[in-house]
Amino acid sequence: MTKYPFNSDMLALGKKFNEAGFSLYLVGGAVRDFLLNKENDDADFTTDATPDEVIKLFPKATIPTGIKHGTVTVIFNKQSYEITTFRTEGKYSDSRHPDNISFVRSLEEDLSRRDFTVNAFAASTKDGAIIDLHNGLEDLNNKVIRAIGCAKQRFDEDALRMLRAIRFASKLGFKIEDTTFDAIKKDSSRITIISKERIREEIFKIIDSPNPSYGFKLLRESGLLKYIIPCLDQAYGFEQLGNHKEDVFFHTLSALEAAKGLGYPFIVKLAILFHDLGKIEARRGSAQEGYTFYGHELISANIAKQNLTELKCSNEEIERTTNLVKNHMFSYTPNWTDSAVRRFILRVGINDIPYLFDLRKADALSMDEKADFTLLNEFENRIQKELETQNALTLKDLKLNGNDIKSLFNVQGKTIGNVLSYLLEEVIEDPSLNDRDKLINLTKLFLSKLS
Numbered sequence: 001m002t003k004y005p006f007n008s009d010m011l012a013l014g015k016k017f018n019e020a021g022f023s024l025y026l027v028g029g030a031v032r033d034f035l036l037n038k039e040n041d042d043a044d045f046t047t048d049a050t051p052d053e054v055i056k057l058f059p060k061a062t063i064p065t066g067i068k069h070g071t072v073t074v075i076f077n078k079q080s081y082e083i084t085t086f087r088t089e090g091k092y093s094d095s096r097h098p099d100n101i102s103f104v105r106s107l108e109e110d111l112s113r114r115d116f117t118v119n120a121f122a123a124s125t126k127d128g129a130i131i132d133l134h135n136g137l138e139d140l141n142n143k144v145i146r147a148i149g150c151a152k153q154r155f156d157e158d159a160l161r162m163l164r165a166i167r168f169a170s171k172l173g174f175k176i177e178d179t180t181f182d183a184i185k186k187d188s189s190r191i192t193i194i195s196k197e198r199i200r201e202e203i204f205k206i207i208d209s210p211n212p213s214y215g216f217k218l219l220r221e222s223g224l225l226k227y228i229i230p231c232l233d234q235a236y237g238f239e240q241l242g243n244h245k246e247d248v249f250f251h252t253l254s255a256l257e258a259a260k261g262l263g264y265p266f267i268v269k270l271a272i273l274f275h276d277l278g279k280i281e282a283r284r285g286s287a288q289e290g291y292t293f294y295g296h297e298l299i300s301a302n303i304a305k306q307n308l309t310e311l312k313c314s315n316e317e318i319e320r321t322t323n324l325v326k327n328h329m330f331s332y333t334p335n336w337t338d339s340a341v342r343r344f345i346l347r348v349g350i351n352d353i354p355y356l357f358d359l360r361k362a363d364a365l366s367m368d369e370k371a372d373f374t375l376l377n378e379f380e381n382r383i384q385k386e387l388e389t390q391n392a393l394t395l396k397d398l399k400l401n402g403n404d405i406k407s408l409f410n411v412q413g414k415t416i417g418n419v420l421s422y423l424l425e426e427v428i429e430d431p432s433l434n435d436r437d438k439l440i441n442l443t444k445l446f447l448s449k450l451s
Contacts, residue, residue: 002035002151003127003128004123004130004293005128006123006128006203009079013045013076013125014125016057016058016065016076018051019047021056022048022053023048023124024083024124024125024127025107025122026044027042027044027111027120028119029042029119030043030119030120031122034123035130035137035140035392036376038445041080046122047083047085048085048104048105048106050103051067051071051072054074054333055072058074058076062074063075066084070085070087070103071085073085073185073347085103086104086106086112087110087113087120088109098228105347112149114178115161116161116165117135117136118144118183119168120132120134143173144175144176145169145174145176145177146176146177147161147165151179151188152187155183155184155187159190159191159193159304160191160194162183162190163194163224164221166184167206167209167215169211169215170205170209171211171216172216181222183221183222185222188224191224196310197312200313203228204266204270205435207266207269207273208266212269213254216252216253217253220236220249229307232277234280235276235280238279238280240279240291241290243304252272252275252277254275254366255272255275255363255366256362259359260360262362264355265355265358267320267355268355268358271324271325272322272363275328275363276296277343278295278299278300279300281299282295296329297327297328301325301326302322304318305318305321305322309322317422323348324352325350327347327355330344330356332344332376334378338352339430341386342429350387361373390429390432392434395424396422398420400423400439401420402416402417408440409444415447418446419446419447422442422446423442423443426440426442
């Protein structure tokens with residue numbers, strides 16, 4: 001087998017262990033990706049030295065980052081290396097964490113506890129030799145994801161491994177071996193015991209993988225999807241007709257593939273995942289007469305917010321995604337006034353407009369590979385023109401701020417906010433009004449109507 005090409009620092013690190021009577025191996029994804037001619041900067045090492053022995057080797061350059069699991073971070077030649085002691089694991093009572101771990105001196109025992117054969121390679125820092133004890137190379141060559149040993153036992157130990165199997169298949173474009181996939185289907189409901197944060201990490205990696213639609217097809221076929229994003233699972237078989245040749249589920253995946261193909265940012269792909277799921281609730285009419293989906297974007301935005309909140313996403317991810325979904329059904333025509341364009345910018349937000357156009361293009365391409373973007377491009381040009389004119393498009397652009405209003409008119413709280421919103425509306429309609437004296441007069445007029 002080909003030898004792993006360790007750099008000089010890694011060889012020197014390995015030599016330090018070897019001279020002390022220990023071994024050091026690179027394990028997992030880095031070795032797998034080397035064999036696949038893929039880049040991987042995530043280097044994980046394992047050793048027969050205990051954490052205490054590692055610390056003694058590097059007394060001034062270790063960080064006990066996960067010492068209860070046998071992991072120590074070593075700073076060597078100004079580089080950080082995560083090094084974990086060979087170990088075996090006890091029973092997984094909660095199907096998430098081992099009840100206990102035991103340090104061992106055997107690489108074979110350590111590799112046998114890992115999840116899939118393609119993740120169970122090790123490369124010796126002594127000579128670069130790659131060790132394959134579970135026929136991982138054969139599975140790599142056959143493009144197969146296979147659990148090590150008994151698949152059910154691997155998933156009983158950690159239910160997240162079911163989702164990881166699909167993530168690796170999505171990342172690598174591999175098939176999941178039948179026995180392994182059957183075990184996932186039988187135990188799919190157990191994914192609910194896994195924390196939402198861990199599930200989110202895997203789902204996000206599938207969305208951002210080279211084969212996202214394949215990953216979501218596997219999620220549905222395995223039964224996992226109905227426990228993770230049930231509304232997307234319900235979209236399977238939900239027909240749309242009209243311009244749509246696919247149901248909502250496959251249309252979503254087609255749009256996701258279009259976004260991937262165009263290299264669109266992750267936030268666009270995340271919004272695509274939810275952009276049409278409100279159609280299930282919004283659909284009216286019949287197949288004979290035709291369906292309508294009025295307001296589905298608002299329902300979809302609520303669905304996105306609910307699901308992303310449950311997945312413990314960041315506030316920014318939730319806000320941006322829901323904003324894109326909520327606004328994706330805009331209908332531009334050349335007769336829009338300049339003020340209408342400015343109102344659109346205000347509604348969507350300057351930072352999200354490029355992503356919104358990405359979403360619309362991916363959506364259109366999923367229905368027609370030769371979609372015409374003439375109007376969309378014209379609209380983008382008009383927006384760009386408005387941005388270049390430096391007209392007031394946000395509250396901070398106004399020539400009168402909250403402190404000015406407070407001191408000049410002795411008002412505060414919500415009243416200040418209401419005044420600013422009114423002034424911005426007026427300035428968006430007529431940019432020439434963004435003059436301090438004119439804004440003061442407008443404020444007087446607005447407050448007079450309140451009294």
